[in-house]
Amino acid sequence: MIGKLSRAQFLARGVGGGVALMAGGTLLATAAPALAGTSDGTGPPEEDLAVVRLAASAELLAEEFYTRAIASRKIAKEDRGYLAAALANERDHYAALAKVLGDAAPIADDFQFVFPAGAFGSEAAIAKLGVALETAFVGAYVGAVTGLQTLELQGVAAQIAASEAMHLSVLSDIHSHSPVGPAFPVALTVEQASDALTPFLGT
Amino acid sequence: MSVMFRNQWLRRGALVAIAAAVLSAALVAGASARVAKPAGSSQLTIFAAASLTQVFPKIDSKPKYSFAGSNTLLAQIEQGAPADVFASANTTYPQQLFNEGKCEKPVIYAYNKVVVIVPKSNPAHITSVWQLQRPGVKVIIAAKGVPAGDYARTILSNLGISKAVFKNVVSQEPDVKSVTSKIALGQADAGFVYRTDVVPVASQVQFFTIPAWAQPPVRYGMCVLKSSQNISAARAFQARVLGPIGRGQLSGALFGLPPKKK
Numbered sequence: 514m515i516g517k518l519s520r521a522q523f524l525a526r527g528v529g530g531g532v533a534l535m536a537g538g539t540l541l542a543t544a545a546p547a548l549a550g551t552s553d554g555t556g557p558p559e560e561d562l563a564v565v566r567l568a569a570s571a572e573l574l575a576e577e578f579y580t581r582a583i584a585s586r587k588i589a590k591e592d593r594g595y596l597a598a599a600l601a602n603e604r605d606h607y608a609a610l611a612k613v614l615g616d617a618a619p620i621a622d623d624f625q626f627v628f629p630a631g632a633f634g635s636e637a638a639i640a641k642l643g644v645a646l647e648t649a650f651v652g653a654y655v656g657a658v659t660g661l662q663t664l665e666l667q668g669v670a671a672q673i674a675a676s677e678a679m680h681l682s683v684l685s686d687i688h689s690h691s692p693v694g695p696a697f698p699v700a701l702t703v704e705q706a707s708d709a710l711t712p713f714l715g716t
Numbered sequence: 717m718s719v720m721f722r723n724q725w726l727r728r729g730a731l732v733a734i735a736a737a738v739l740s741a742a743l744v745a746g747a748s749a750r751v752a753k754p755a756g757s758s759q760l761t762i763f764a765a766a767s768l769t770q771v772f773p774k775i776d777s778k779p780k781y782s783f784a785g786s787n788t789l790l791a792q793i794e795q796g797a798p799a800d801v802f803a804s805a806n807t808t809y810p811q812q813l814f815n816e817g818k819c820e821k822p823v824i825y826a827y828n829k830v831v832v833i834v835p836k837s838n839p840a841h842i843t844s845v846w847q848l849q850r851p852g853v854k855v856i857i858a859a860k861g862v863p864a865g866d867y868a869r870t871i872l873s874n875l876g877i878s879k880a881v882f883k884n885v886v887s888q889e890p891d892v893k894s895v896t897s898k899i900a901l902g903q904a905d906a907g908f909v910y911r912t913d914v915v916p917v918a919s920q921v922q923f924f925t926i927p928a929w930a931q932p933p934v935r936y937g938m939c940v941l942k943s944s945q946n947i948s949a950a951r952a953f954q955a956r957v958l959g960p961i962g963r964g965q966l967s968g969a970l971f972g973l974p975p976k977k978k
Contacts (some may be wrong), residue, residue: 563876563930570929624928703876704846707927714928716829 557613557663564657564703565610565666567710568673570619571650572607574713577626578646579603585633592687599680606673613666625715640688646713647681652699653706660703760949761798763789765805765863765936766891767828767910771969772803775962776953785891787861793818799941800950803957805863805892805910807937819939825957826936827972829911830867831923833899838922840905845871845926848906849880856887856895856907864892867932868908874930896921910934912970936971 557565579600582588588596611618632642654674661667678698686692701709760779764772769783779800782789786804793799793813802819804810810822834842840853848855858865865888872878886904889895895907900920914923938957940950956962963973 559873559878560876563874566874567929619929623931623933707929710929711927716925716928 557666561661561663561666562614562617564661564670565613566617566619567703567707568653568657568670569607569610569614570624570714571653571706571710572603572610573619573621573624574626574710575603575646575650576600576607577621578628578643581628581633582639582643585639587633587636587639588687589636592683595683599683602676602680606676609669627713627715636687640684643684644681644688647677647684648698649701649706649709650677651681652701652709653703655698656700656702656706659700758946760800760946760953762801762803762953763793763797763799764801764803765789766893767805767864767913768803768936769893770916771912771965771971772957774965774969776956779953783893785858785862785864787863788890793941798943798945800944800946801938801940801953803936803938805934805936806866807935808863810937810939813941814939818943819941820951822937822939823954823958824935824974825938825954825962826966827974828934828936829925829931829972830864830871830908830934831911831914831925832906833896833909833914833917833921833923834906835899835902836920836922837902839902842906842924844924845875845930846877848884849877851884853884853906854886854904855881855884856889856898856904857885858892858895858908859888859890862889862891863934864895864908864910865889867934870932871908871926871930874932875927915970935974 556562579596583593583596583600628642632638651674654670654677657670658667658674661670678694681694682692685694761782762772762779763782763784765786766783769781772781772783782792782799786806786809789799789802790804790809790812793802802810802813803825805828807822807824810819813819814822832842832845832848834840840847840850842848842853847853857868860866860869869878872881887898889898892909892913896909896913896917898904899907899909900917911923914921938954940947940954944950957966963976967973
């Protein structure tokens with residue numbers, strides 16, 4: 514019999530992959546210093562660093578979104594823990610990406626984040642915005658898996674894509690009770706991802 | 717003593733007196749040229765980045781301005797060119813002079829943004845910075861070392877498109893105003909300039925913003941030169957730029973502003 518999964522049940526199954534996620538965290542921690550390059554200038558090519566820079570910027574945007582969403586207290590109490598967990602994920606993502614970029618990593622003060630009017634005025638509005646953002650994040654990372662030239666970064670992109678997909682699932686469930694998305698999420702090029710995120714990153 | 721002799725004597729005496737006065741005046745003038753002039757007694761010389769050409773005279777019309785690429789001005793100062801204040805389009809050059817002991821502690825007085833401009837007719841149909849990679853697009857950029865050129869190179873690197881775009885670069889200019897002029901005249905398809913450079917040629921160009929995640933911080937730094945013969949006047953000029961008059965004019969010209977000093 515195929516029953517309807519509650520959000521808690523669906524996500525509980527994901528927790529079983531927590532060991533893999535922790536292993537992914539270790540991979541990020543060990544890969545990042547090597548990827549940051551050596552004194553003779555070797556390291557990821559410029560094109561890969563561009564992807565990492567956009568991704569780090571996207572993570573800062575995500576942090577801002579989840580911080581405001583939680584602070585709004587519009588999200589149902591039973592779901593706030595998921596947003597807090599997502600916020601923690603985004604901070605970890607940013608930290609790992611920033612390590613690759615070193616001193617060149619973007620910081621929150623570089624941006625004047627822009628959200629639509631009323632974006633945090635209700636649970637429905639927050640979920641709608643969250644779905645839009647996480648869809649873009651998933652698309653960017655899925656696109657990065659094949660767009661990146663550095664093998665280690667490809668792996669990191671895949672891990673973060675999986676993490677962002679979980680966030681998308683939660684927000685989709687809050688928004689429309691549809692936690693499971695398309696079979697093949699759209700992969701975005703760096704230009705397409707940039708176009709999708711630029712309206713939220715200010716000028 | 718005869719009248720004639722007395723007149724000749726008086727005339728000779730007058731001539732001697734006049735000669736002595738002229739000689740004395742020449743000696744004083746020569747001496748003055750070798751000692752520091754009293755503060756405020758002569759016109760200030762301001763070396764300022766080309767992108768400040770329109771706005772600085774509106775802040776203070778009295779100084780003598782020399783506008784050029786900040787790297788050119790730095791080189792002139794290093795070679796001993798007399799200037800009272802150096803206003804750069806970055807913080808690197810004033811900091812260098814400060815580290816060398818040649819100027820007082822630099823201050824940040826403005827921010828800016830880099831944009832892509834195209835001729836009004838946009839013959840290459842450019843709609844974003846990404847399209848500068850297209851083969852055949854003619855791009856103009858300021859030379860390396862010119863702050864606008866360095867910022868543009870950082871942007872291209874941040875976007876991961878340096879190689880493709882540099883294949884299209886047809887000219888590297890000595891200052892950002894040259895880039896602006898050439899694009900306004902339709903001599904290339906696109907160029908990198910400051911947002912503030914668009915204003916004077918708004919009827920001749922279109923512009924596109926750079927994604928925020930690829931923009932480097934563009935901070936303008938200024939310092940009073942220790943070789944200034946008018947240190948107090950130079951400091952007063954700097955204070956004017958940082959004060960309400962300067963901030964108002966800079967803001968009106970679309971420069972960003974640092975937080976007000978408390």
